[in-house]
Amino acid sequence: EAGVTQSPTHLIKTRGQQATLRCSPISGHTSVYWYQQALGLGLQFLLWYDEGEERNRGNFPPRFSGRQFPNYSSELNVNALELEDSALYLCASSRYGVENYGYTFGSGTRLTVV
Amino acid sequence: QKEVEQNSGPLSVPEGAIASLNCTYSDRGSQSFFWYRQYSGKSPELIMFIYSNGDKEDGRFTAQLNKASQYVSLLIRDSQPSDSATYLCAVMLYGNKLVFGAGTILRVKS
Numbered sequence: 502e503a504g505v506t507q508s509p510t511h512l513i514k515t516r517g518q519q520a521t522l523r524c525s526p527i528s529g530h531t532s533v534y535w536y537q538q539a540l541g542l543g544l545q546f547l548l549w550y551d552e553g554e555e556r557n558r559g560n561f562p563p564r565f566s567g568r569q570f571p572n573y574s575s576e577l578n579v580n581a582l583e584l585e586d587s588a589l590y591l592c593a594s595s596r597y598g599v600e601n602y603g604y605t606f607g608s609g610t611r612l613t614v615v
Numbered sequence: 616q617k618e619v620e621q622n623s624g625p626l627s628v629p630e631g632a633i634a635s636l637n638c639t640y641s642d643r644g645s646q647s648f649f650w651y652r653q654y655s656g657k658s659p660e661l662i663m664f665i666y667s668n669g670d671k672e673d674g675r676f677t678a679q680l681n682k683a684s685q686y687v688s689l690l691i692r693d694s695q696p697s698d699s700a701t702y703l704c705a706v707m708l709y710g711n712k713l714v715f716g717a718g719t720i721l722r723v724k725s
Contacts, residue, residue, distance in 0.1 A: 532711065543717040544659070544703070549710065557710040591658055595711070603649045603705070604713055606658040 503528065505607035507592050513613045514582050522577040522610045526594030532556075533575040534595070534604055535567060539588040547590075550575050582614045616641050619706050621716035630725045634691040638704030638716055641685070647707035648680055648687045652700045653718065659703055663689065694723045 506525045514520050526533050535547040546559035550569035564580040573594075579586055589611050593604035620639050628634045640648075647666045651659035665671045665678040665687070677690040687706075691698055701718040708714055 534711075534713070536715075544715040546712055546714065549712065551711075557712055559712075603647075603651075603661045603664050603707075605661065609658050 505592055505594050505605055507590075507607040507610050509610060510608070511611045511613070513615060516582055516584060516614055518582050520579045520582060520586075520612055522579075522590050522592075522612070523574065524577070524592030524594075524607060525574045526592075527596075527605055530594035530596050530605075531573055532595045533569055533573065534593045535575070535577050536591045536593065537561075537588045538591060538609075539585070544591065548577070579612070584614050587612060587614045617716075618642060618708070618714045619704055619716035621702075621704050621719050623717055623719060625720040625722050627722045627724060628694050630694060630696060630723055632694050632723075634694045634698065634721055634723070636689040636691075636702050636704075636719050636721065638687045638689075639685055640687070640704075640706045642706065642708060643682075643685065645706045645708060648678070649705040649707070649713065650676075650678060650687075650689045651703040651705060651715075653703055654700045691721075694721075696723050696725045699723050 508523045532551040536544045538544050549557040553569050567577040569575045589609045591609045593606045595604050650663040653659045663678040665680045671678045675692045679688045703718045704716040705713045
């Protein structure tokens with residue numbers, strides 16, 4: 502079974518630009534979650550998508566947005582990049598009954614804003 | 616008050632000893648609790664979950680849950696140098712939101 506895949510592995514952008522990060526969940530998983538892990542900080546919940554809809558959102562500004570496609574893959578967009586957006590962005594997926602199984606994380610995308 | 620709190624460590628134990636990691640949470644309505652391990656530069660890996668009061672054992676790992684006191688712990692028996700990592704406690708809140716603590720760094724010395 503293929504795991505959660507994320508692309509690209511690394512991304513370098515200039516302040517003010519837009520970044521697009523992609524995620525493919527495990528086959529059969531319909532929910533996708535995005536987290537930000539900045540250096541020295543814990544995992545911060547960004548977004549949850551299920552069946553193509555945004556279901557929950559963390560305390561991040563609107564310039565963090567995303568979508569989920571019919572094949573359940575997902576995209577995270579960060580507009581007007583700021584230096585403090587530099588972080589590891591982790592995507593996770595879950596099967597039905599997540600309260601019993603938790604999430605499975607991908608390897609992450611390391612975003613560097615210069 | 617943070618939703619999930621952990622001692623950042625580092626917690627240093629000798630090889631073969633028992634490592635004890637603790638976590639407290641603030642939402643009394645929380646039902647599911649998870650422990651993830653994260654090696655430096657890698658993504659978190661689920662190692663245990665528990666949702667009933669008491670102990671749950673899986674190999675060298677034992678998760679303990681006390682809902683009345685709102686704490687969760689993870690015991691690692693016969694600690695190995697390969698167990699050296701950051702251990703993240705996570706609590707499932709409403710809306711499938713998994714809230715993580717900041718993590719405890721564990722160092723197992725050979």
